Amino acid sequence: MVWHSGIDTAAHQGAIEVGGKTIAILGSGFDYIFPEENKSLYQKILQHGGLIMTEYSPDTKPKSTNFLERNRIISGLSIGVLVIESAYRSGTSVTARIAKKQGKLVFALPHEIDNRLGIGTNRLIQNGAILVTKVEDMIQQYPFLKYDKKKEVKILQTKVVKKQPDERYREIFNFISEKPLSLNEIYQKSTKSVGEINHILLMLELDGYIRKTAEGYRCI
Amino acid sequence: MLAITKSVALQGLDGYMVSIQVDISSGIPQFEIVGLPDASVKESKERVKTAIRNCQWEFLSRKIVVNLAPADIRKEGSAFDLPIAIGILVASQGEKDNVVQNFLENTIIVGELSLNGKVEKVKGILPICLEAQKLGYHKIILPKENANEVSMINGIDIFPVSHLKEVMEHLNGEGVLKKLQVREVDTKNTGVYPFDFSEVKGQENAKRALEIAAAGGHNCLLIGSPGSGKTMLAKRLPSILPDMSWEEMMEVTKIYSIEGYTSENEPIIKTRPFRSPHHTITATSLIGGGRNPRPGEISLAHYGILFLDELPEFPQNILEMLREPLEDKVVTISRLNASTDYPCHFILIASMNPCPCGYYGSKHRQCNCRPEQIKKYLNRISGPLLDRMDLYVEADHVEYNKLDSKEVLETSAQIRKRVNQARKLQRERYQRDGIFTNAELTPKLLEKFCQLDRKSKKILETAFQKLGLSARAYERILKVARTIADLEEKETIQEIHIAEAIQYRSLDRKYWKEES
Numbered sequence: 242m243v244w245h246s247g248i249d250t251a252a253h254q255g256a257i258e259v260g261g262k263t264i265a266i267l268g269s270g271f272d273y274i275f276p277e278e279n280k281s282l283y284q285k286i287l288q289h290g291g292l293i294m295t296e297y298s299p300d301t302k303p304k305s306t307n308f309l310e311r312n313r314i315i316s317g318l319s320i321g322v323l324v325i326e327s328a329y330r331s332g333t334s335v336t337a338r339i340a341k342k343q344g345k346l347v348f349a350l351p352h353e354i355d356n357r358l359g360i361g362t363n364r365l366i367q368n369g370a371i372l373v374t375k376v377e378d379m380i381q382q383y384p385f386l387k388y389d390k391k392k393e394v395k396i397l398q399t400k401v402v403k404k405q406p407d408e409r410y411r412e413i414f415n416f417i418s419e420k421p422l423s424l425n426e427i428y429q430k431s432t433k434s435v436g437e438i439n440h441i442l443l444m445l446e447l448d449g450y451i452r453k454t455a456e457g458y459r460c461i
Numbered sequence: 462m463l464a465i466t467k468s469v470a471l472q473g474l475d476g477y478m479v480s481i482q483v484d485i486s487s488g489i490p491q492f493e494i495v496g497l498p499d500a501s502v503k504e505s506k507e508r509v510k511t512a513i514r515n516c517q518w519e520f521l522s523r524k525i526v527v528n529l530a531p532a533d534i535r536k537e538g539s540a541f542d543l544p545i546a547i548g549i550l551v552a553s554q555g556e557k558d559n560v561v562q563n564f565l566e567n568t569i570i571v572g573e574l575s576l577n578g579k580v581e582k583v584k585g586i587l588p589i590c591l592e593a594q595k596l597g598y599h600k601i602i603l604p605k606e607n608a609n610e611v612s613m614i615n616g617i618d619i620f621p622v623s624h625l626k627e628v629m630e631h632l633n634g635e636g637v638l639k640k641l642q643v644r645e646v647d648t649k650n651t652g653v654y655p656f657d658f659s660e661v662k663g664q665e666n667a668k669r670a671l672e673i674a675a676a677g678g679h680n681c682l683l684i685g686s687p688g689s690g691k692t693m694l695a696k697r698l699p700s701i702l703p704d705m706s707w708e709e710m711m712e713v714t715k716i717y718s719i720e721g722y723t724s725e726n727e728p729i730i731k732t733r734p735f736r737s738p739h740h741t742i743t744a745t746s747l748i749g750g751g752r753n754p755r756p757g758e759i760s761l762a763h764y765g766i767l768f769l770d771e772l773p774e775f776p777q778n779i780l781e782m783l784r785e786p787l788e789d790k791v792v793t794i795s796r797l798n799a800s801t802d803y804p805c806h807f808i809l810i811a812s813m814n815p816c817p818c819g820y821y822g823s824k825h826r827q828c829n830c831r832p833e834q835i836k837k838y839l840n841r842i843s844g845p846l847l848d849r850m851d852l853y854v855e856a857d858h859v860e861y862n863k864l865d866s867k868e869v870l871e872t873s874a875q876i877r878k879r880v881n882q883a884r885k886l887q888r889e890r891y892q893r894d895g896i897f898t899n900a901e902l903t904p905k906l907l908e909k910f911c912q913l914d915r916k917s918k919k920i921l922e923t924a925f926q927k928l929g930l931s932a933r934a935y936e937r938i939l940k941v942a943r944t945i946a947d948l949e950e951k952e953t954i955q956e957i958h959i960a961e962a963i964q965y966r967s968l969d970r971k972y973w974k975e976e977s
Contacts, residue, residue, distance in 0.1 A: 276833060328827055357827060421824070423857045424666045435669040436945065440960035447923045453967075455815070455822030457857075 248325055253282060257289050264292040266315050268308035270301035312336040313343075320383060321346035323373060327361025334361040337370070346382055348373045353420070406450050413441045414450060414460075421457035462486075464552035466544040467569050467598070469589045470536055473754065473794075473801030474715050476592030478569075480530045481541060483548030488524035494545070496529030499537045499753070505574075508539075509546045512574040516626055521553045534799070537753050540583040543572030543602070546625055551632065561632050568600040569593040570628075578625040582606035584721035587714055590614050602628060602638070610718065610728040613646040646729055648707060654700035654732070659872040663859040667694050670854040670965060671810075672876050675701050676883035677944030678898030680787070680809040680849055682772070682968070685856030686823045691812035694856065695768045698810060699735040700873035702765065703884040709764045712804060716756050716763055734765035736807075740774040748782050754794040754801040759786050762807035772811040773841040780846055783809070787849050808900075809849070813842070825858050839968070844933075851900060851937045852965040883947040899943045904936065911939040917959040924963045934969045938962045 249265075256263035265286055267274070271293075274280050283293050296314060297307065309332055316322050322340040324347070327333035337347050347370040352359020366372050373379055380386050406414050416422060416430050427438055442458060445451045451458050464483045469476045492506050513520045527545055529536050547570060551557060571589055573581040583589075586607040593601050594617045601619055603611070608621035619641040622628055630636035658668060667683060671694060674681040683691040705713070713730045717723050723730070738747060738758045749757030759767055769775060786792045790806040815821040816835040821828040830838075887898055894906055902910065913921065921938065924930060939954075942962035946954045 276831070357824070423824075423855075425663050425857060425859075428665045435665050436949075436957065436961045439666075439964040440957040443920075443924065443960040443963055447920065447927055456824055457822075 250279065250282060253286055253291075257285055257291075260289075262289065262291045264294065264318060266311050266318075267293065267295035267297070268311045269303035270295060270297045270299040272299045273302050275303035308332065309335055313339045316340035316345055317343055319345060321348060321379065323348040323350070323379065324362050324365055324370070325350050326352070326358040327365070328358050329360040331361055334365070337361075337365055346371060348379055350374075356420075406445055406448060410441045410445055410450075413438060414445055417445075417451050417458050417460050419459055421454055421459045423457040427458070462552040462555055464548045464557070464565065466548045466551075466565050467567075468541055468544045468571055469569050469592050469596070470534075470538070470540075471585050471588055471592070471719060472534070472799055473803060474588055474712075474719070476589055476596075477531070477534070478596050479536065479541070481544045481548050482528040482530060483545065483552045484526045484528075485521055485523050485549070485552045486526075490522040490524065492525045492527075494527045494529065496527075496532040497535045498529060498541075499535055501539055502529070502536050502541055505539060505542045505545060508542050508574045508576060509549065511576045512542075512578045512625055513546060513550065515576060516578045516629075518550060518629075519553070520549075525549060535753060538584065539573035539581075540571040540585075540589070542574035543580060543625065543628070544570040546574055547628055547632075550629055560634075564600075564632065567598060568602060569598050570602045572602070572604045572622070574625060580604045580622050580624060585715075585719040586610050587711075587718040587723070590617065590619070591711075591715070593617060606725060608641055609725045610714075610723050612641055612644040612728070615643055648710060648729070648731060654697075654873060656697045657700055657873045658697050658876060659870045661690065661694060661697060662868075662870065664690055664694060664856055667691075667854050667856045668876075670852050671695075671698050672701060672880060673941060673944050673948065673965075674698070674808060674810070674852055675703065675876075676880045676948050677851075677887070677940065678808055678900035679851035679941060679944065680900070681811075681852040681854060682847075682850045683810070683812040683854050683856055684815050684968070685812070686814060686821075686826075686858060687819045689856045689858050691856050692770055695737070695766075695770070695810050695812060696735070697873065698766055698768075699733055701876040701880055702733040703877070703881045705731065705733060705764065713764050716760055716803070720756065720761065722761075734762050735768065736762040736766065737768040737770060740769070740771055740776075742775075742779065744779050744782055747779060748786065748792055748794070749801075749803050750794050750796070752796060754796055754799060754803075756803045757792075757805075759783070759792060759805040759807060760803040763804050764806055765808070767807045767809050769809070769811040772813040773838060777841065777843065781843060784845055784849070811850070814838075815855075822855070823858060847968065848933050851941050853968045854965060855967060879948055882950065883944065886947045886950065899940050899947065902940055902943070907936060907939055911943050911954060913939075913954055913959065914956075916956045917942075917954060920956060920959055921963070928963070929969075930963070930966055931969045934963075934966045938966065941965060 253263045253265060263286055265283060269275050274283065286293060312332065316336055316339050322337060322345055324333055324337050340347050347365060349362040349365040349370040350373055351366060352362055371378065371382065413427060413431060416427055424438060428435060431438060446453055449461065451460050462485050466481045468479045468481055470479045492510065494503060494506060510520050551561065571583055573583055575581050582604045586603060587610055590601060590611045599618055601617055602622055603619065605621040605623040611619060620638040621641055622638065627636065627638060631638045661668060670681060673679060675698065683694065685691050710729055710731060713734060714723060717730050736758045745751055745757065747758050749755060749760055786805045787809060790804065792803050792805050794801050816828055816830040817838050818829050820826040821830060821835055890910065891897060942954045942958040945958040945961055
C-alpha cells in the first residue's frame with residue numbers, strides 16, 4: 242500500500258525544497274496524525290505556506306477506507322494525476338479511475354512488463370493514460386503552465402558525470418541494474434565465490450555505486 | 462542382621478555415593494525405606510519383595526528397615542532396586558563371611574528389578590560408572606542391557622548381570638560373575654547424516670553463512686519469507702559441524718545417558734546434537750529444572766545446535782532466559798533440594814520471517830505490512846538477544862527452474878572438511894586462552910588476535926558511517942571476520958574478510974528500519 246509512505250512524502254518534500262507550496266490531505270481527523278513520523282513533515286508544509294486538510298472530524302481514527310476516500314479529494318484538487326507505481330488492484334489504480342471520472346488528466350510511468358509494481362501503470366497507459374518519460378510530457382498538456390526550458394538545462398548540467406567503479410569490481414557491477422538483484426542471483430551469473438561477491442558488493446556500496454534494499458542490490 | 466551395600470546416585474552430571482543399609486530385626490513385620498526416597502524409590506519396596514519371592518527365596522516376615530545414606534538428599538529412580546534386594550537377602554542369611562562383606566563394601570551396585578528378578582536397564586549409567594571410578598571403587602555391578610554404554614571405561618571392573626540370581630550365586634560361591642571386556646569404541650564419525658547440503662539448491666549465501674557459523678561456533682539468525690528454506694538449511698547444519706573430540710563425546714553422552722537417550726546400539730553420541738524445540742516449549746524444558754533438576758533442551762544441545770524455528774513466536778520471557786546460558790555456556794539450576802550445573806555450550810540458530818505477513822523484501826509477493834508493523838514484529842526479539850547473534854542471513858525465495866536444475870552441488874562432507882580445518886586452527890591458536898572457537902573471544906582476546914591492517918580499518922570505519930551500523934556490530938564483525946580468515950587458512954584478517962563479515966549485519970542496517 243502506497244498511501245502512507247514513499248511517493249507522497251517525496252512529493253511534499255520535493256515541493257518544499259524548491260520553494261513551492263503543497264497541500265496534504267489526511268485520511269483521519271487532526272487528532273490522529275498518521276503515521277506518527279509524518280508529524281514533522283506536516284509542520285514543515287505549514288511553515289512553507291502549504292495547507293493540511295481533512296474532511297473528517299478531529300476524532301476520526303485513521304482507517305484504510307478513509308484513505309481511499311480522501312484520494313478523491315487529492316485528485317479533485319489537482320490538475321492531473323501522475324501514477325508512478327501501482328500494483329494490480331491497488332489503491333492507486335482506484336485514484337486514477339476517480340481522477341478520470343473527474344475529468345482530470347491521468348499520467349503514468351511505464352514499467353517493465355514483469356514488474357509487479359508496474360502492472361497498474363502499464364494498464365493505465367493501455368487505457369489511454371498519458372505515458373510520461375520526462376517532465377515535459379506532462380507540462381505540454383497544460384498550455385497555461387509557463388515552462389522555462391533554460392532552468393531545466395541547468396539542473397541537468399549539475400548531474401554527476403557517471404564514474405566507473407574499480408576494475409576489480411566491474412564484473413559484478415555490470416550485473417546490477419535498476420531491478421533489485423539478490424546475492425544468490427548475482428552468484429548465479431558470476432564465477433566468483435560468495436565471499437568474494439560479498440566483499441565486492443560492500444565495496445561498491447561504500448563507494449556509492451549500488452544500494453542494498455530489502456529486495457536486493459540495485460544501482461543508484 | 463545388618464547388611465550394607467553401595468550404590469551411586471546422580472545429581473546433575475555428578476554423582477555421590479549412597480550407602481544402602483538394610484536391617485532386619487524382630488518386631489511387627491513391616492518394610493520401610495527411609496532417607497528421602499521419592500515415589501519411584503518407595504515403589505521399589507513392592508518390586509524387591511515380589512522379585513525375591515519369585516526367585517523362590519523367603520522374604521522374611523520381620524521388621525525390615527532400609528536407610529539410604531546420606532539421608533538428607535532426595536533420591537529418585539529405580540536403580541536402587543538391586544542393591545536393596547541384595548542387602549535384604551544378605552541380611553536375612555544371617556552371619557556373613559569376610560569374602561561377602563569385602564565384596565559388598567567394595568562394589569557399587571545399580572539396577573532396576575522386574576517382578577521375576579530380571580535386572581532391567583537404568584538411566585544415566587555412564588555418569589554413574591565414571592563417578593564410581595572417581596570415588597575409588599574398582600567393581601561395579603550393573604544391568605547387562607547397559608553394558609555396551611560403559612564398555613569403553615578403563616580402570617574399573619564391570620560385571621553386567623541380567624538376573625538377581627546371578628549376583629546371589631556369586632556371593633554364595635555357587636557361580637562367578639563374568640567381567641566385561643574393555644572395548645575400544647569406534648569414535649570415528651560415521652559421516653552418515655539424514656540430510657546433506659548438496660540437496661539444497663540455490664541459497665548460496667545462507668549456505669556460506671552456516672559454514673561460517675559452524676566453523677567459528679557463531680550464533681546465526683536466518684531471515685526469510687515462508688518457503689524460502691530456512692528450516693531446510695538449518696536441518697542440514699549438523700552435517701557440516703566439526704567432528705567431536707573424545708572429551709566432547711563423553712560430556713554429551715553423559716547428559717544423554719541421564720535422560721535415557723543412549724542405547725545398546727548407540728552407546729556413545731558421536732555426532733553433535735541438533736535440538737529443535739517447538740515454540741510452545743516451557744521454560745523448564747528449555748533451560749532445565751523441575752523439582753529434581755533435569756537437563757533442558759539447551760543442555761541436550763551441548764556442543765551442538767539449538768535451533769529455534771520462528772523465533773518471534775517464542776514467548777519473550779522464554780527467549781530472555783537464553784541470555785545467560787548463551788554467555789556462560791553453563792546453566793545453574795537451583796531448587797530447594799539441590800543446585801545443579803548443566804553445561805550448555807551450544808550454537809544458537811534461529812529463523813524468522815522479515816515481517817508479520819512474511820513477504821517483506823520478496824520479489825514474488827507483495828508485503829502488506831505497514832512499517833510500524835514490521836518494526837513491532839522485529840522488536841519482539843529483544844536487543845540483548847540480537848546482540849548475541851553474530852550472523853544475520855537473508856534466505857531468499859528459490860525459483861522453480863533452479864529447484865529443477867541438475868547442477869552438482871558441494872556435499873556436506875566437502876564443507877565439513879573446511880570447517881574441521883578452521884576449527885583446528887582455532888584450537889591451536891587459543892590453546893592457552895581456555896577457549897575453543899572464535900565466537901568465544903573476549904574483548905581482550907579480540908585485541909590480541911583480531912588486529913586489522915589500515916585498509917580493513919578504513920573499510921570498517923566507512924561501513925559504520927555509511928550503512929548506519931550500530932555499535933554492537935563491531936565485535937561481532939571482528940569475530941566473524943576472524944572465522945572467515947580461518948576458513949581460508951589466513952593468519953591475518955584481510956580486507957575481504959572484514960567486508961564479508963559486514964555483510965552479515967543486515968539487521969543492524971538502516972534500510973531495514975526505514976524504508977518499506
